[in-house]
Amino acid sequence: MIQLDLSSRTPVYLQIKERITELIMMEICPPDSRLPSVRSLAMELGINPNTIQKAYQELEAEGVIYTVGGKGCFAGRREKAVGLTRQRVLGELRDSLHQAQLAGVTEQELAALLEEIYGGDSK
Amino acid sequence: MIQLDLSSRTPVYLQIKERITELIMMEICPPDSRLPSVRSLAMELGINPNTIQKAYQELEAEGVIYTVGGKGCFAGRREKAVGLTRQRVLGELRDSLHQAQLAGVTEQELAALLEEIYGGDSK
Amino acid sequence: MIQLDLSSRTPVYLQIKERITELIMMEICPPDSRLPSVRSLAMELGINPNTIQKAYQELEAEGVIYTVGGKGCFAGRREKAVGLTRQRVLGELRDSLHQAQLAGVTEQELAALLEEIYGGDSK
Amino acid sequence: MIQLDLSSRTPVYLQIKERITELIMMEICPPDSRLPSVRSLAMELGINPNTIQKAYQELEAEGVIYTVGGKGCFAGRREKAVGLTRQRVLGELRDSLHQAQLAGVTEQELAALLEEIYGGDSK
DNA sequence: GTGGTCTAGACCACA
DNA sequence: GTGGTCTAGACCACA
Numbered sequence: 001m002i003q004l005d006l007s008s009r010t011p012v013y014l015q016i017k018e019r020i021t022e023l024i025m026m027e028i029c030p031p032d033s034r035l036p037s038v039r040s041l042a043m044e045l046g047i048n049p050n051t052i053q054k055a056y057q058e059l060e061a062e063g064v065i066y067t068v069g070g071k072g073c074f075a076g077r078r079e080k081a082v083g084l085t086r087q088r089v090l091g092e093l094r095d096s097l098h099q100a101q102l103a104g105v106t107e108q109e110l111a112a113l114l115e116e117i118y119g120g121d122s123k
Numbered sequence: 124m125i126q127l128d129l130s131s132r133t134p135v136y137l138q139i140k141e142r143i144t145e146l147i148m149m150e151i152c153p154p155d156s157r158l159p160s161v162r163s164l165a166m167e168l169g170i171n172p173n174t175i176q177k178a179y180q181e182l183e184a185e186g187v188i189y190t191v192g193g194k195g196c197f198a199g200r201r202e203k204a205v206g207l208t209r210q211r212v213l214g215e216l217r218d219s220l221h222q223a224q225l226a227g228v229t230e231q232e233l234a235a236l237l238e239e240i241y242g243g244d245s246k
Numbered sequence: 247m248i249q250l251d252l253s254s255r256t257p258v259y260l261q262i263k264e265r266i267t268e269l270i271m272m273e274i275c276p277p278d279s280r281l282p283s284v285r286s287l288a289m290e291l292g293i294n295p296n297t298i299q300k301a302y303q304e305l306e307a308e309g310v311i312y313t314v315g316g317k318g319c320f321a322g323r324r325e326k327a328v329g330l331t332r333q334r335v336l337g338e339l340r341d342s343l344h345q346a347q348l349a350g351v352t353e354q355e356l357a358a359l360l361e362e363i364y365g366g367d368s369k
Numbered sequence: 370m371i372q373l374d375l376s377s378r379t380p381v382y383l384q385i386k387e388r389i390t391e392l393i394m395m396e397i398c399p400p401d402s403r404l405p406s407v408r409s410l411a412m413e414l415g416i417n418p419n420t421i422q423k424a425y426q427e428l429e430a431e432g433v434i435y436t437v438g439g440k441g442c443f444a445g446r447r448e449k450a451v452g453l454t455r456q457r458v459l460g461e462l463r464d465s466l467h468q469a470q471l472a473g474v475t476e477q478e479l480a481a482l483l484e485e486i487y488g489g490d491s492k
Numbered sequence: 493g494t495g496g497t498c499t500a501g502a503c504c505a506c507a
Numbered sequence: 508g509t510g511g512t513c514t515a516g517a518c519c520a521c522a
Contacts, residue, residue, distance in 0.1 A: 070522040103208040331472035
């Protein structure tokens with residue numbers, strides 16, 4: 001459920017944070033569902049448990065997930081994940097669109113890109 | 124002409140690369156115009172000359188600017204800057220739009236953002 | 247009668263200890279009254295009996311409650327609970343007040359907080 | 370400037386976070402002043418650099434300090450430290466006062482404690 | 493078993 | 508030199 005790109009410039013722990021946030025937004029991890037344990041996920045991804053730990057702890061600090069004593073980590077409310085992602089992504093879109101305009105990307109091209117991603121079923 | 128954010132997660136040398144590319148696309152630095160020298164720009168921005176050097180070297184390797192013997196650095200053809208930026212920016216937009224969709228950003232919101240930036244004058 | 251916050255940083259067994267001590271101080275559990283059994287309380291709170299066990303054991307070691315053979319656990323004298331709580335709480339208050347002063351909490355604000363809690367009936 | 374209590378139940382990295390926040394509130398570390406480097410502070414305190422790293426990174430995430438590229442970490446605006454501390458401390462005080470009341474701590478005792486800490490020069 | 497803390501130490505990008 | 512990331516591995520409290 002999580003694909004890592006070890007050669008990416010984005011650190012592994014950030015890739016994990018983003019992916020978990022996506023899984024919560026997609027409701028593949030519904031609210032209060034248990035996430036894989038630090039150790040099992042580390043094993044599965046072939047990386048060190050500390051790296052998962054770091055991702056989970058930041059997600060908890062942001063309120064996207066929560067931790068229960070010796071039980072494990074659980075998905076928080078979808079709205080939290082959505083809220084943080086919206087804020088971040090709208091900023092990124094604004095920056096990218098500014099540069100797109102300078103680089104002569106036309107509104108038609110953007111419309112095509114939007115159609116490609118949002119397809120027919122947006123709202 | 125170049126505003127740096129030293130506490131940004133984007134390294135200073137990348138901020139400089141992006142900004143110079145923008146200045147070339149905006150034709151504030153027309154083709155073959157001379158760019159500020161490494162030293163003077165470093166002074167002006169209050170940073171280490173090595174950082175400017177690194178930005179200039181990468182821009183030259185990408186063909187966005189070119190160096191002439193003991194004369195200095197000069198803006199390359201606008202098309203080169205545009206081409207590289209388009210490629211990068213379209214990729215970023217694709218990623219951001221995927222996450223925007225998950226976060227429930229509506230097509231109307233995107234249209235509004237586009238209108239805000241592209242406004243009437245898509246040059 | 248006991249509300250747990252599983253996602254709190256305070257371990258569950260400590261939350262239970264504190265709450266039982268409170269119940270004794272409030273005389274909701276008068277001296278020598280029987281406390282819920284380990285098993286029943288574990289059931290009621292939906293947690294592992296070991297956790298209750300640990301709380302009860304520490305309370306007994308501190309003299310706040312006592313155990314009778316095969317009968318169960320009973321509330322100790324109110325003074326014991328009061329004594330331990332006073333000691334702990336005065337220390338906490340001292341620490342918090344130091345930081346409050348640094349953070350610019352005024353004496354007026356503290357007076358208001360005190361009024362809010364102690365109200366008219368300082369029992 | 371930082372005294373650790375290794376035997377405390379409070380983790381070392383939290384002690385460091387609190388102490389740095391205090392130093393900023395006390396204006397011993399004025400805004401934009403450089404904090405000791407991760408390595409030097411680790412050396413000085415005789416602990417592992419990773420522990421300092423963790424403290425600094427959480428402080429940065431909370432906006433109490435900020436990091437500049439390969440330069441170091443710097444104190445943020447005093448208001449940020451104050452704001453976070455106020456919020457936390459007022460909550461702690463509320464809890465402690467509730468328990469103090471149950472334990473029969475009198476308003477006179479509290480007034481004495483307050484006088485002891487706030488002395489003559491409050492507000 | 494589960495997460496939390498910490499050490500020791502490596503390697504990297506950046507300034 | 509400075510912080511950032513990651514590994515390997517230990518030990519602990521808690522459930």
